[in-house]
Amino acid sequence: MSKYLNLKPKVIGRRSSILGALLFAFFIALSAQFGPYNQTQLANVSMLLIAVLSITLLTGASGQISLGQGAIMAVGGYGAALLVVRLGINMWLAFFLAIFISALFGLFLGLAAARLSGPYLAGTTLVMALAIPSIAVRFEGFFSGDVGFSVDYGVPPEWLSNLVGEITIEEWSLYAVLPFTALALIAVLNLSNSRTGRSWRAVRDNEVAAALSGINISRSKVKVFVCASALAGLAGALYGFRGLVAPSVYPTDLSLTLLTAAVIGGLRSIGGAIFGTFVVVYLPDIIEKISGGLEISESIGTHLPALILGALLLLTVILNPRGAAGSLEHLRHHKKH
Amino acid sequence: MESLLTAIFSGTAQGSIYALVSLGLVLVWRGAGVVNFAQMGQAMFTTYIASQMIQNDYSYWSAFVVALAAGGLLGGLVDLGLMRPLTSRKNSQLLNSQSMRNAIPIIASLGILGILKALAGIIWAGEERGFPGPVQPNPISFGSTNLAITSFDLFVIAVVFFTLLLTTIFFTKTGMGLAMRASALNPEVTRLSGIKVSWVRTLGWIISGTASSLAGLLITPRTNLSPNTLDLLLIIGFTAAVVGGLTSLAGAVLGGFILGYVISFVSVYSAPENVFIAILLFLLFALFVRPQGILGSKEVRRV
Secondary structure (H helix, E strand, C coil), X not given: CHHHXXXXXXXXXXXXXXXXXXXXXXXXXXXXXCCHHHHHHXXXXXXXXXXXXXXXXXXXXXXXXXXXXXXXXXXXXXXXHHHHHHHCCCHHXXXXXXXXXXXXXXXXHHHHHCXXXXXXXXXXXXXXXXXXXXXXXXXXXXXXXXXXXXXXXXCXXXXXXHHHCCCCHXXXXXXXXXXXXXXXXXXXXXXXXXXXXXXXXXXXXXXXHHHHCCCCHHHHHHHHHHHHHHHHHHHHHHHHCCCXXXXXXXXXHXXXXXXXXXXXXXXXXXXXXXXXXXXXXXXXXXXXXXXXXXXXXXXXXXXXHHHHHHHHHHHHHHHCCCHHHHHHHHHHHHHHC | CHHHHHHHHHHHHHHHHHHHHXXXXXHHHHHHCCCCCCXXXXXXHHHHHHHHHHHCCCCHHHHHHHHHHHHHXXXXXXHHHHHHHHHHCCCCCHHHCHHHHHHHHHHHHHHHHHHHHHHHHHHHCCCCECCCCCCCCCEEEXXXXXXXXXXXXXXXXXXXXXXXXXXXXXHHHCHHHHHHHHHHHCHHHHHHCCCCHHHXXXXXXXXXXXHHHHHHXXXXXXXXECCCCCHHHHHHHHHHHHHHCCCCHHHHHHHXXXXXXXXHHHHHHCCHHHHHHHHHHHHHHHHHHCCCCCCCCCCCCCC
């Protein structure tokens, strides 16, 4: 496993660890300024960021398009919830097992996906995004149908409360998620700078040239699906443990929102993934703040964020396919010359 | 025996609608090399327009015609306003990469889908509403036994067969149809023979928009209308197109009917909840056994 993922300690770069730690510290510092609502939102950003990073790997680094990352989140969420509810396994252990379950799922998906390209893969993953939540309803006895499982992060451990003072539920769910986000960031940064990451980019840009340089294309595709599914599954488990694991938590729109976040921020950039995730999570709040003075009807209020996200997605694709991160880079280059 | 008849009749009626959807997808794929994931979003939007007209006391048939025209218009606009500029631009670094050239139009079509759904939500409040058919769904009886087919089903089958007939005549007997087939086969040579390939492509988008709009009008009396109802129709249409072969128009129609029978047999003999899983398994099976589709040509699929 470690051979393929390049996660041997000596390979873990200093830069990525520092970046991960910095972001971790930044979120903690940010959360201290926030009320409970924004702490919850920040926790949402940290969870969804992991899933958006999976698209950064899958589409940005390796050029495979998946419209079903939300379904893989469901796999991770159900995996963790079933382990906790049915088998009484410790929550933290269940999170790690959920990573393996979804990675295994990603292995099968990758074996199928290695045969597919572009629109075939997109369509198949979209069918998957619709079909997987319906499995939970179909096998109601095992997956408890539309009702789902009520799960949460529990109460903060005593040593932590003794260390930093009283911790609210909102703070606790944020603190529980952040280490995973930091780990995911470090893993993705390392992967993209490793031999594996370079081979993904080679396959993305020109399959024939990559094959001629000795890269096994199918294996490279399977690998990226395993890694991306592991990330998405972890995100799904964390996302479900906010309170509920049920089909309604992982709708098809979730998959599309994740893709939107990745594209708006910039498919090829990790900073872009962070920016895009903030945009999709905070956009409804921003809109509410701006339109607060105006009298708008309820139907406009609920659908306006989706409209703006769709428009942002289109504008990004037309004007600047490299996303927000791409335009930053562009600016920097112009200054140099 | 009775359930067998039910499955066959409802499979034919549903399959003819799926055939339209898959025909629309294949038309755009052949012309532009794009799978248009916004297709049923466009159909949803035009069906809402028709529904609004009927509410305002226009007749069913005037709403029908307006919805079809709006579907064609929307398809043409998507091509002219979005897809043509996207595919004609080569200078971007991102688009130098093979796989991203495929991915960008898909992402763009998803953006359109999101916008259309949100707009429908804003304009029509997004709640589920019924949509009428031109005839009451009365069961048709043969002698004393009720056949498992309604007069509305017969209407659907008749409309679709008429449309397919028109499409066949268009593609085999008219110069424009010939130009479309030629530019799907080899755009370069067609351009050299003096045919404006980009306009032929736009025509493909227009016909596709009209066909899917028709599919929306025919399916919603059964399923009701909401911004999300037609998502299922899109994935069924996609599966049908893959089963029949993304490059073949006849294959698309064939695939639509096959999917119709698969789905109706699953919901009659198994349970309607199994339909989603059946579609996924059938798609994977088709991709595994014959990835180029039943009537598709092999070399066009670039792996």
